[in-house]
Amino acid sequence: MAVDWHPSPPVETKAPPQDHELMLAVRDGDIDCMGELFERHHGPLFGYVAKLTGDRAAAEDITQIVFQRMLKYRHTYRDQGSFTAWMYHLARRCTSDHFRRSAPAPIAVDPADLESRADESRGVDESAARNDDHALLHRALGRLDRDDREVLLLSRLQELSFAEIAAILECSVGAARVRAHRAMRSLRDQYFRLRKEPLT
């Protein structure tokens, strides 16, 4: 006997809007969508600025200014643009403004690291060694040129593509790749030097 089989209708799952769609909505006047973009991006953005400046308070101020500028310049957001590249482009300019205002350039020190070091109750050797290693890496990062530090943070920690990095740094994709490689090698040299460890 033939059985009438009616496949159940596919469940409609609506994918959450992409960043680009949200920003287009903001541009078109739906300002609330900026709240969603904030929730998605403020953490990594703050982390990037904090590592770049080494100043937690400044990083919070800069992160706020980046979102203010996104609101203010929303009409300049283009249809074909990448939201992330645009956001980091603004962040880069805000950070440059910060550095211009506050010379000399600070040494990058992660506030999270300072907090963990302040926690005296965790006196375990392993933890101390790890913190020492973090401190060494922060010192190594602080010794890099700001440009090298910037491209390294964008490529490795923010996981942006070279095309996106090129858009942020306003250079060619090839140049972004070369700068990232050079920055990676510079960090490696500094890190191993601080560890007093030979490279080979």
Place this chain on the structure above:
Amino acid sequence: MNCQTCIDHLPELADARLDEKTAALARAHLEGCPGCRAEYESLRRTLEALDALPAAAPSHRLRARVMGDIEAEKLTLRSQAGWASSIRAAADARRGRRFALAPLLLPALGACALVALGFMLGERTATQRQLADLRSRVDTMGQLFEQSVLQKGATGERLETVLTAGEARRPDDRVINGLINSMAFDTSVNVRLNALNALYSHADQDVVRAGVLACLPRETNPLVQVAMIDFLVAAREHAAAPELRKLVGDSQADADVRESARRAIDML
């Protein structure tokens, strides 16, 4: 793959950005080359240490501050929309009057001249009332704006926004409204002038001409006043005549402004 090529690829191999085929070739080379392997290991360990850094988290104050900015922007947008709709209403009334008057005047031009004249006067009075209302809104809104959004950021930034908006080929209503607001309320003469210049490309829009006309009585800088008068002449805004006459008769007004207004009346 030789050593030089392999070394060139190592940062991307350590960063997992190399395509699978090249990565396989590089790994095969590393198997038999201790020098390249040591180079690769040093890069890999550095990136591993970088990845292990604890992520810094912002304080809860950041969310409160940004959400406050978002709410402030929404309020501003609502205020701007209200103001812009007032300008639109005035502009629509004038446009509607043009179309409404044509069929009334043409067939009965001779016999109903007096009636038509009275009708026209009534319409003009209504439009003048709307413009007067608009001006009072401009004045009160101006004080509000002066302490809020338009004063955020440096003059250079506001100027940059105006210039960017002016470059838009097909700006939407919000851009036009933004330019009108900047022309009306910005404290910098430079920004006001540039906003006015940016509006030249859109002088065919009723809302733009009505906006410039509504802002003229509020403007105090002679440079901007003259530029506004030039704009109204270039746009052939005949509705500007009463305002221009007022300026000509205003003994407090700058001499150049009065002269400019006098010439504008002649040209219109």
